[in-house]
Amino acid sequence: MTFSAPFDNSFAALPAGFYTRITPTPVADPKLLAFNDSLAKTLGLADAGADDLAFTFGGNELPQGADPLAQLYAGHQFGNYNPQLGDGRAILLGEVVDSDGNRRDIQLKGSGPTPYSRGGDGRAWLGPVLREYVVSEAMHALGIPTTRALAAVATGEDIYRETALPGAVLTRVASSHLRVGTFQVFAHRGEVENLRTLTDYAIKRHYPQADGPMGLLRAVCAAQADLIAAWMSVGFIHGVMNTDNCSISGETIDYGPCAFMDAFHANRVFSSIDRQGRYAFSNQPQIAVWNMAQLATALIQQMDVADDAIAEATEIVHAMPGLIEAAWLKRFAAKIGIAKAEPDDAALIEDLLALMQRDGADFTNAFHALSGDAAQDQFADRDAFAVWQSKWLARIASEPDPKAVMQAANPAIIPRNHRIEHMIQAAVAGDMAPFDRLLKALATPFETTDADLHTPPTEQEIVPATFCGT
Incomplete structure (x- = not known):
């Protein structure tokens, strides 16, 4: 049988210059590895057997109503502009409107070459597919805006990187796949009408309350500010915050060499390709602002009164650090039991983070322990922690229920790098x-x-670097 979905494809109705229509490349022997039943029900997808799901989400059979295409975009990669990128190993099957009335993209990743593959094979190997599946679903459970994982399918084929690796296809669900780079490509080319069409489409799809290009910029800046603060509150490092990996919807997108910290360090880097630390943990706020400046530069191209647009865009982007600081303070204040943060609380939080960094304390476990009776056990210098603790206890004495606030803000478990690595190795076997x-x-x-899932890695288990897997 042919798998069906209630497709309602709006992006495919945009001008042809926004994408290239292309179908997935069939694979040798698709086998369903994982399927997100609860997400499928939300999307209104039909019930189907494992074989049908494998054929559909492996790319061998198009579901009824699909209008497959590869999207065009550009982007700054580590600060260097690339005028044309696009979906080099992903194909958008189409869109559905879910049970909550939200429009969602359904996209295959690792589904074969497209005109934007730049010489690549358009495939993915099993490791990055399972990493994104686990980490994106973990992010969703943490309440942080993110793309979702619908399916993982083994292809029955090897792909070749440094060595032969088992191939797989991930099905990703997103509010959209519009990126900063989607706007950049049309601005860079001087295609003003396409830029206006894209802006109108993004506003209608994501921010219907926004008033024109600058209203869109303001809305995206606010969404990104909240997202960055949320990432940092759980010790998450994206790893490749290029403008082509920056979603207009404010969702976490493109889980490549991402990682959650174990021992806290403000300048922690895991990405194997981030040799200068551009996207280190503590740099994420300023990179988000930089990315929004690139969006502003693109949006201005379509406006008639350039000087006024530049002034307004500058004001919006310059306000973004304050938005991030406010969102960061709210998130981290909750992590120490403060429901309504005050400006002076930032110093108390920074003192704790400095102590954690000096002692090499585990980020997740140290914060989680604050709501218990043995928080001092997370710190090598107990005396220094006791000094901080006395100030902290005095601060939260007037809070109505600090323990409940902490328990709602501090996860007990994160997808730790060594656990993901173990999971991947087992799956390969x-x-x-x-x-x-x-x-x-x-x-x-x-x-x-x-x-054991809460325990930080031993010295032998530490994963020092993570990889894109492209």
Whole structure:
């Protein structure tokens, strides 16, 4: 049978210069590895057997109503502008309107070459597919805006990077795949009408209350400010905050060499390609502002009164650090039990982070322990922690329920790098049990589950670098 979905494809109705229509390249032997049943129900997808799902989400059979295409975009990659990127290994099957009335893209990643592949094979190997599946679903469970994982399918084919690796296809669901780079490509080319069409489309789809290009810029800046603060509150490092990986919707997108910190360090970097630390943990706020400046530069191209537009865009972008600081303070104040933050609370939080960095304390476990009776055990210098603790206890003495605030803000479990690596190695060997176990535990991140999933890596288990997997 042909798998069906209630497609309602709006992006495919935009001018042809926005994309290239192309179908996925069939694979040798698709096998369903994982399927997100609850998400599928929200999307209104039809029930189907494992074989039908594997054929559909492996790219061998188009679902009824699909209008597959690869999207065009450009982007700054590590600060250097590339005038044409686009979906080099992804194909948008189409859009559905979910049970909550939200429009969602359904996209295959690793589905074969497109005109934007730049000589690549358009494929993905199993490791990055399972990493994105686990981490994106963990992010969703943490309440942080993100793309979702719908399916993972083994292809039955090897792909070649440094060595032969098992191939796989991920099905990703997003509010859209519009990026800063989508605007940049038309601005750079001087295609003003396409830029206006894109701006109107983005406003209608994501921010219907926004008034024109500058209203869109203001809305995207606010969404990105909240997102960056949310990332930092759980110790997340995206790793490749290029403008082509920056979503207009304010969702976390493109999980490549991402990582959650174990031991806290403000300048932590995991991405193997980020050799200068451009996208280090503490740099993420300023990079978000930089990315929004690139969006502003693109949006201005369509406006009639350039001087006025530049002045307004400058005001909006210059206000963004303040938005991030406010969102950061709210998030981190909650992590220490403060429901309504005050400006002076920032110093108390920074003192704790400095102590954590000096002691090499585990970011997740140290914050989670604050709501218990043994927080001092997370710190090598107990005396220094006791000094901080006395100030903290005095501050939260007037809070109505600081423990409940902390428990709602501090997850007990995150997708730790060494656990993901173990899960991938097992899956390559044909054992999906660690994947299933990790995925189940991460679905309830604020609950205490299997003790070993909470434990930081030993020295031998530390994963010092993460990779894009493209």
